[in-house]
Amino acid sequence: MPDEKITQSxxxxxxxxxxxIGIGHYFSRALYLAASMGIADxxxxxxxxxxxxxxxxxxxxHSIRRVxxxxxxxxxxxxxxxxxxxxxxxxxxxRSDVPVSMRASVxxxxxxxxxxxxxxxEYCVRTGEPAFRKNSPDLDAFAAFARDPEAAxxxxxxxxxxxxxxxxxxxxxxxxxxxxxxxxxGGGNGAILIGILNANPQLKGIVFDQPPTAERAKEKIAAxxxxxxxxxxxxxxxxxxPAGADAYLLKHVIHDWNDEKATAILRCCHxxxxxxxxxxxxxxxxxxxxxxxxxxxxxxANDVNxxxxxxxxQRSEAEFQSLLAGAGFKLNRIVPTQARVSxxxxxxx
Numbered sequence: 001m002p003d004e005k006i007t008q009s010x011x012x013x014x015x016x017x018x019x020x021i022g023i024g025h026y027f028s029r030a031l032y033l034a035a036s037m038g039i040a041d042x043x044x045x046x047x048x049x050x051x052x053x054x055x056x057x058x059x060x061x062h063s064i065r066r067v068x069x070x071x072x073x074x075x076x077x078x079x080x081x082x083x084x085x086x087x088x089x090x091x092x093x094x095r096s097d098v099p100v101s102m103r104a105s106v107x108x109x110x111x112x113x114x115x116x117x118x119x120x121x122e123y124c125v126r127t128g129e130p131a132f133r134k135n136s137p138d139l140d141a142f143a144a145f146a147r148d149p150e151a152a153x154x155x156x157x158x159x160x161x162x163x164x165x166x167x168x169x170x171x172x173x174x175x176x177x178x179x180x181x182x183x184x185x186g187g188g189n190g191a192i193l194i195g196i197l198n199a200n201p202q203l204k205g206i207v208f209d210q211p212p213t214a215e216r217a218k219e220k221i222a223a224x225x226x227x228x229x230x231x232x233x234x235x236x237x238x239x240x241x242p243a244g245a246d247a248y249l250l251k252h253v254i255h256d257w258n259d260e261k262a263t264a265i266l267r268c269c270h271x272x273x274x275x276x277x278x279x280x281x282x283x284x285x286x287x288x289x290x291x292x293x294x295x296x297x298x299x300x301a302n303d304v305n306x307x308x309x310x311x312x313x314q315r316s317e318a319e320f321q322s323l324l325a326g327a328g329f330k331l332n333r334i335v336p337t338q339a340r341v342s343x344x345x346x347x348x349x
Contacts, residue, residue: 030070031094032110034077035103039068040087040094043077047084100165104157109305113151117308130311141256141310142210149212156216159252160191162339166251167195169339170282176200179246179278183208185237185269186253190217192282193249194224206242207232237265243272251282251341255302256312259323266327270348279329279346286316298340320344 012020034040037057042048048056050065057064072079076091087095093102108114120131132139176182176196180203184193187207197203207217211234218232233242238261241248248269254262269279286303290296299314306312315323321331329346336342 026070027074028110028115030067031076031106032115033067034071035094035106035110038096039077040091040103041096043085043087043091044095044097047080047086049084053085100161102161104154105161108154108158111154113155114305114309118305121304121308124308128307131308133311152212153216156189156213159188163191164195166282166337166339166341167192168199169337169341170343171196171199173335173337174280174343174345176203176247179203181205181245182247182249183242183245183272184249184251185241185265186250187217187232188213190220190224190230190232192251193230194220194226196249197226197230198224203229205230206245208235208237208241210234210236237268239268241268241272244274245272245277246274247278247280248273249280249282253283254281254312254323255283255306255314256310258311258313259326262312262323263327266324266329270328273348275348277348278332279324279348281320281344281346282341283344284314284340285320285334285342285344286314288316295340325349 037059039053039057042053042056050068051061053059053068054061054064068077068085069079071077071091072085075088076094078086078088078091080086092098093100094106095101096103117131120134123129123134124131127133130141132141170192177200179200182193182196182203182205184190184205184207187193187209190207193205193207197205207214207221207230209217209232214232214234221227221230221232224230235241237253250265250269254265257265266279273279284299284302286299287296290300303314306314317331317334320334324331324344324346328349330349332345332347334342334344
């Protein structure tokens with residue numbers, strides 16, 4: 001069944017389509033405001049008037065109503081016949097207390113970190129460098145987070161938001177029963193590995209990331225009650241990763257880096273691996289040709305965001321094959337999942 005919004009867009013006159021694309025930032029900025037003010041949490045129990053929302057958020061009543069109506073026009077909120085605003089099924093995921101909360105993700109991808117980087121798109125296109133290099137030529141994207149604990153925590157929360165769904169999809173699509181141990185390289189706060197371990201009781205695991213991030217992962221592991229099967233280790237994946245595991249998992253890590261840096265990470269994994277171990281890269285695969293599908297839109301959007309924000313890229317099957325070969329691996333197979341990621345399996349050559 002074709003995507004309804006795409007079908008509607010195709011039926012619009014071409015000038016109107018361009019206009020709708022051009023004003024897309026109206027909605028993303030309004031969504032950031034609603035997320036940062038906790039509007040969805042205020043609507044958790046019942047609809048509220050714009051006056052009540054204004055009082056709770058210390059804003060101008062008429063102005064907050066205008067923003068709420070903008071977001072109601074795209075299905076985040078509903079304006080009811082009596083003028084009150086209520087949550088829609090979409091807006092429910094803007095709450096901070098639901099299992100799949102997108103609040104942190106919205107605040108990351110529509111907030112200052114990403115929004116300001118996209119202001120430098122022309123610089124990125126002209127130079128091939130990410131936006132932060134304009135003012136900090138020697139910095140990498142993740143060093144900046146070490147300077148800003150609040151931004152680092154928000155990034156962790158955003159990356160963890162979809163982790164339970166991704167972990168379940170990966171565990172369902174890929175058979176982990178032959179493995180005894182997995183190292184999650186660049187595993188953040190451990191959310192993806194925790195989900196995989198919960199689905200595979202025979203597995204033990206290590207979350208490996210920068211020391212401050214590893215400390216946050218220890219808290220998540222303890223809260224999940226799997227400290228006897230999982231630990232968090234701090235280090236630098238450009239230098240060394242824990243050796244001797246049966247599988248090395250990299251979820252949304254390789255796409256953060258250019259080919260040179262990505263190859264360095266993969267070679268580091270190669271040195272740590274025994275002959276029979278597997279490399280498991282979990283991320284999107286760029287389709288051979290871009291069309292109007294949501295798959296194409298998601299891949300292209302992520303690819304340009306990597307250009308702007310990190311200097312990385314989303315890669316096609318052929319590009320993964322070449323990248324892996326340069327690091328001493330053979331691309332064995334690509335396993336699709338029910339989430340918007342695939343599992344790229346490599347074996348040492």
